[in-house]
Amino acid sequence: MKQQTLASERRSKTTLSIVLAVICVIYVLPVLAVVINSFKINTFVKTNTFDLPTGEMWAGWSNFIKGMTFGNYPFFKSALYSVLITLLSTFLILLFTSMAAWYIARVNSRICRAVYYLCVFSMVVPFQMVMFTLSKTADKLHLNTPWTIPIVYLGFGAGLAIFMFVGFVKSIPIEIEEAAAIDGCGPLRTFFSVVLPMLKPTLISVGILEIMWVWNDYLLPVLVLDINEYRTIPIHIQYLKGSYGTVDLGATMALILMSIIPVIIFYLLCQKHIIKGVAAGAVKG
Amino acid sequence: MSKKPKSGNSIIRQTRLWSPLFMGPVVAAFIIGFVWPFIQGIYLSFCKFRLIRDAKFIGFGNYVKALQDASFRHAFWYTAMFAIVSLVLINVLAFAVAYALTQGIKGSNLYRTVFFMPNLIGGIVLGYIWSMIFDGILSRYGTSVLMDSKYGFWGLIILVSWQQIGYMMIIYIAGLQAVPEDMLEAAKIDGANKWQTLFKVTIPNVMPSITICTFLGLTNGFKLFDQNLALTAGQPFIIQPDGTSIKTTEMLALNIYSTFYGSGSASPGVAQAKAVLFFILVAGLGLAQLSFTRKREVQQ
Numbered sequence: 181m182k183q184q185t186l187a188s189e190r191r192s193k194t195t196l197s198i199v200l201a202v203i204c205v206i207y208v209l210p211v212l213a214v215v216i217n218s219f220k221i222n223t224f225v226k227t228n229t230f231d232l233p234t235g236e237m238w239a240g241w242s243n244f245i246k247g248m249t250f251g252n253y254p255f256f257k258s259a260l261y262s263v264l265i266t267l268l269s270t271f272l273i274l275l276f277t278s279m280a281a282w283y284i285a286r287v288n289s290r291i292c293r294a295v296y297y298l299c300v301f302s303m304v305v306p307f308q309m310v311m312f313t314l315s316k317t318a319d320k321l322h323l324n325t326p327w328t329i330p331i332v333y334l335g336f337g338a339g340l341a342i343f344m345f346v347g348f349v350k351s352i353p354i355e356i357e358e359a360a361a362i363d364g365c366g367p368l369r370t371f372f373s374v375v376l377p378m379l380k381p382t383l384i385s386v387g388i389l390e391i392m393w394v395w396n397d398y399l400l401p402v403l404v405l406d407i408n409e410y411r412t413i414p415i416h417i418q419y420l421k422g423s424y425g426t427v428d429l430g431a432t433m434a435l436i437l438m439s440i441i442p443v444i445i446f447y448l449l450c451q452k453h454i455i456k457g458v459a460a461g462a463v464k465g
Numbered sequence: 466m467s468k469k470p471k472s473g474n475s476i477i478r479q480t481r482l483w484s485p486l487f488m489g490p491v492v493a494a495f496i497i498g499f500v501w502p503f504i505q506g507i508y509l510s511f512c513k514f515r516l517i518r519d520a521k522f523i524g525f526g527n528y529v530k531a532l533q534d535a536s537f538r539h540a541f542w543y544t545a546m547f548a549i550v551s552l553v554l555i556n557v558l559a560f561a562v563a564y565a566l567t568q569g570i571k572g573s574n575l576y577r578t579v580f581f582m583p584n585l586i587g588g589i590v591l592g593y594i595w596s597m598i599f600d601g602i603l604s605r606y607g608t609s610v611l612m613d614s615k616y617g618f619w620g621l622i623i624l625v626s627w628q629q630i631g632y633m634m635i636i637y638i639a640g641l642q643a644v645p646e647d648m649l650e651a652a653k654i655d656g657a658n659k660w661q662t663l664f665k666v667t668i669p670n671v672m673p674s675i676t677i678c679t680f681l682g683l684t685n686g687f688k689l690f691d692q693n694l695a696l697t698a699g700q701p702f703i704i705q706p707d708g709t710s711i712k713t714t715e716m717l718a719l720n721i722y723s724t725f726y727g728s729g730s731a732s733p734g735v736a737q738a739k740a741v742l743f744f745i746l747v748a749g750l751g752l753a754q755l756s757f758t759r760k761r762e763v764q765q
Contacts, residue, residue, distance in 0.1 A: 193569075193570055196565050196568065197570050197571065199565075200565060200566075200572075203562070203576075203580075204576055204579050204580075207583070208579060210594050210595065210627065213597065213598055214594055214597075217597065225597065225601075227604065229597060229598065229600070229601025229602075229604075272490075276490040276491045276494070277491055279487045279488075279490075279491075280487055280488050280491040280492070282487070283480065283483075283484065283488055284488075286480060287477055287480055287481060289481075295495075298495070298499075298500065302495075302499050302503075304684075304747065304748040304751050304752075305503065305748065306744055306747045307688075307690075308690075308717075308740045308743055308744075309503065309741065309743065310499065311725075311740075312506065313501070313503075313505040313506045313509065314499075314502035316517055317497060317501060317502055317505075323497075331494050331497065331498070332497070332498050333498075334490070334491070334495075334498065335494035335496070335497050335498015335499055336498040336499055337498075338491050338498070338499070339499075342491070357476065358476060361475075361479075366479070367479055367480040367482075367483045367487075368483060370476075371487075392584075392585060395587070396585075396586070396587025396588065396589075396691075398587065398588065398589050398690075398694075399690060399691070399722075413587075413590075414588075414691075417589055417590060418589050418695065421593070429597060432593065433597065436590055436593060440586055440590065443585045443586060444582065444585070446585075447585050448578075454585075455577075455581060455635055458581075458584070458632065458635055459639050
């Protein structure tokens, strides 16, 4: 009897493994399609999407070379702006929201609570609600460059970050900070040399969420930035299709491949943190 | 909230002196990036204007126009349908995958890595990847994802499922791993079969995860924009007798966007009124959903 159930359990596990492996392959196929089509001559992308780029379909690296200057805008420029905006925004958000969250959690005055609840409220407001007025305000304040748009990200993204940091600070026993104060630390030193190191897990989670958000964001930068001058990768890719009637699909796929390779490398390197960060961010409900 | 230890008081008093440094940057940016645009947005939804500086207060006129707009009503029903179908599909599949991956199968980590991967690719890029794939299939039958709203709808469902199943799966895995081992053991000893254990023990215990995923799925569905823009951008269009057109696969967020910035758009005031309605809908849905599922949690 026992042996029988064990055998059936093993059998069901094998079936499950096979099913999962099949789904896994299906999951990878779209990315594979990008890879094979980025080496294919344009005219064959639409007709032979799922064939390997062999014989007359083979385009070699020409799609990649073409992709670099495709759409009247150099790809590497948009990649640089994407990196700059993502890193700067994430840094600003991490630094300033963790400081504010500590202050909110510890001082806990009426104003603190008001700011906190406004932040929580901002999390349920869809971007469309503020996009028009936000882009006008940003324009007026000259926040329309890659060096200044991080301020807009800090403002619109503060909600989730403050929420997560306040939750974590409240779980830290205040005695540690009191001890630091007794030892003569001012608030600034207490925060930077005592509190901030303890916030590390939340810093990583929030950092990952912000990186994923800013890197992939399309609507905010397209409305705020002066897009004749500055384009991020998503804007660049969207404008390939937007402006010039027929698009070279092979070169587009080469561009897409170049833009997702760094993301996949980043993912494989910090997979554990990314998954943990996402799980932590989801609990915001 | 007001139970501060006595010894902390002097520290707090000292900290308060530093408030401009600690709170200043966030509050300033928050006002620029959220508070002011939000208030101005509400105000402008009651105004007629081309440029913000000559906005004239007109009351509820914009809201009346927004609700009379056939394309907006179409977008609402289309979005609602989309949100419900994607919510159910994504959650059921994500739960199934998470359940399978917590059974101790070899290679679970690899599968988890692969299933989560699409989440890191942005909506615009995803849209182009899938439009190439759909057109690769549909062009054999002489059609395209842009030619029939059915293809646009199910195409977007497939795309969003591919993207979000991995995300929900992570949340479900965390929930499933928190189900007490001894409860499952007890069910086994009492002679419960696999399905009974799943429905009577496991699912009630992962109700918090189900709450989160339902909430996320619904609001994600309603707020979807990038994928919609990149895959079909609302095509195919139907021209109506009065000359306006309905974009058959246009969702709410995209409808608001094209009312603001599209060619020949009515007026930004109407668009802003739509945006306010959209905000009320998304915020209200989230809150309703949350209180509903919270209540069910308590019962179990």
